[in-house]
Every structure is written in C-alpha cells, then in structure tokens.
Amino acid sequence: KQEVTQIPAALSVPEGENLVLNCSFTDSAIYNLQWFRQDPGKGLTSLLLIQSSQREQTSGRLNASLDKSSGRSTLYIAASQPGDSATYLCAPGGGDMRFGAGTRLTVKP
Amino acid sequence: GAVVSQHPSRVICKSGTSVKIECRSLDFQATTMFWYRQFPKQSLMLMATSNEGSKATYEQGVEKDKFLINHASLTLSTLTVTSAHPEDSSFYICSARAAERLSNQPQHFGDGTRLSIL
Numbered sequence: 001k002q003e004v005t006q007i008p009a010a011l012s013v014p015e016g017e018n019l020v021l022n023c024s025f026t027d028s029a030i031y032n033l034q035w036f037r038q039d040p041g042k043g044l045t046s047l048l049l050i051q052s053s054q055r056e057q058t059s060g061r062l063n064a065s066l067d068k069s070s071g072r073s074t075l076y077i078a079a080s081q082p083g084d085s086a087t088y089l090c091a092p093g094g095g096d097m098r099f100g101a102g103t104r105l106t107v108k109p
Numbered sequence: 110g111a112v113v114s115q116h117p118s119r120v121i122c123k124s125g126t127s128v129k130i131e132c133r134s135l136d137f138q139a140t141t142m143f144w145y146r147q148f149p150k151q152s153l154m155l156m157a158t159s160n161e162g163s164k165a166t167y168e169q170g171v172e173k174d175k176f177l178i179n180h181a182s183l184t185l186s187t188l189t190v191t192s193a194h195p196e197d198s199s200f201y202i203c204s205a206r207a208a209e210r211l212s213n214q215p216q217h218f219g220d221g222t223r224l225s226i227l
Binding site: 031032034036041042043044046049089091093095096097098099100101102 | 143145151152153154155158202204214215216217218219220221223
C-alpha cells in the first residue's frame with residue numbers, strides 16, 4: 001500500500017517568500033503525481049499534474065518536480081501571497097490515489 | 110468548470126437514517142471512481158475503489174455493508190451510508206478517472222459532501 005509523507009506538516013511565512021513543500025512516497029510504480037490545495041471546509045483544487053515520465057511541471061508561480069525512482073516530489077511556490085494560505089496535498093497516482101497528511105501553509109501579509 | 114459533480118453538498122439527518130451520495134462524471138466516462146472520507150484536520154483516507162460493472166474494493170477497516178457503493182454506469186457512482194450514526198459524520202469526497210492513457214489522466218474530484226448525523 002502506498003504510503004505518502006509530507007514535510008513540513010505546517011509552515012508559516014511572511015508574504016513574498018519562496019518556499020518548498022516536500023513529498024515522499026514508498027511505491028514508485030505510479031502513473032503520475034498530482035498536487036492539490038484544499039481550503040478549510042472545501043474540496044480539492046488540482047494544481048499540477050506530473051506524468052511519471054516527466055521531471056517537472058510549471059504553472060504560474062508553482063513548480064513541481066518529480067523524482068520517481070527515489071519516491072520524491074517537491075512543490076516550489078515563488079513569491080508567496082496571503083491567498084496561497086491553504087493545505088497542500090500530494091497524491092501519487094497509481095492503481096489508486098492516496099494522500100499525504102498535507103502541509104498547512106499560512107502566508108502572513 | 111467542474112467535471113465531477115457530487116450531490117448533495119451537505120446532509121444533516123437523524124441517527125439511523127441511510128444517506129445516499131451521488132458522484133457523476135460530467136464530460137467523460139469514468140471507468141474507475143474512488144471514495145474518500147476526511148475527518149476534521151486530517152487528510153483524505155481512501156475508503157474504496159469502484160470499477161464500472163464490478164464490485165467495489167474496500168480498504169481495510171471499511172465496512173462494506175455499512176458503506177454501500179454502486180457504480181452501475183460509466184458516469185455515476187453512489188455511496189450509501191446505511192443506518193448512519195454520529196461517528197459516521199465526516200466529509201466524503203468522490204473522485205473519477207477515465208481509463209485511457211492513465212499517465213496523463215488526472216483524477217477529478219467532486220466538491221465533497223459534509224455529512225452530519227445528529
């Protein structure tokens with residue numbers, strides 16, 4: 001069974017900082033990996049999808065990397081804004097999709 | 110726009126009631142659908158995986174007679190919480206995935222159903 005770990009569990013930064021969220025997973029037999037954000041009491045918003053053959057994917061201020069063989073992915077957020085405050089979830093996609101506990105990000109104005 | 114529709118978004122009902130949650134894929138055929146539950150301040154836990162036309166595969170610890178899953182068509186899966194009790198109160202989220210070219214197919218998620226059992 002896929003086990004997903006996200007570090008740090010929580011992060012509080014001032015506005016404007018660049019930051020890195022880490023994700024590790026135990027089973028490298030994945031099709032892809034998705035990063036999501038979840039606002040309190042809400043559903044999931046898909047941020048980035050990296051296919052298993054790709055090394056990274058970018059969308060605006062977000063960049064996600066994937067090292068499938070070592071079971072790691074990182075999400076880089078550039079020039080963080082208060083609106084980025086949310087919980088960020090990493091989910092490797094194989095036969096099913098399991099989630100890490102997430103990183104709860106707070107960006108202070 | 111949303112590609113997976115989940116209904117209802119919120120349910121409040123009395124203990125002992127059975128509650129049905131629907132998950133529909135709107136513009137693609139979902140051969141596989143997933144059901145998750147999320148307790149407050151915790152992550153999403155996979156409950157079961159369902160493939161169209163076959164029985165759902167439940168995760169360890171999830172009672173299949175308690176959480177009935179039906180995936181009778183390529184666009185609809187339902188989760189029925191039977192004889193719900195307060196401990197079943199949670200946020201339930203469905204997800205759907207098309208079969209073709211799995212590597213570049215994201216999983217699409219519904220907006221979730223907040224179930225409160227009094």
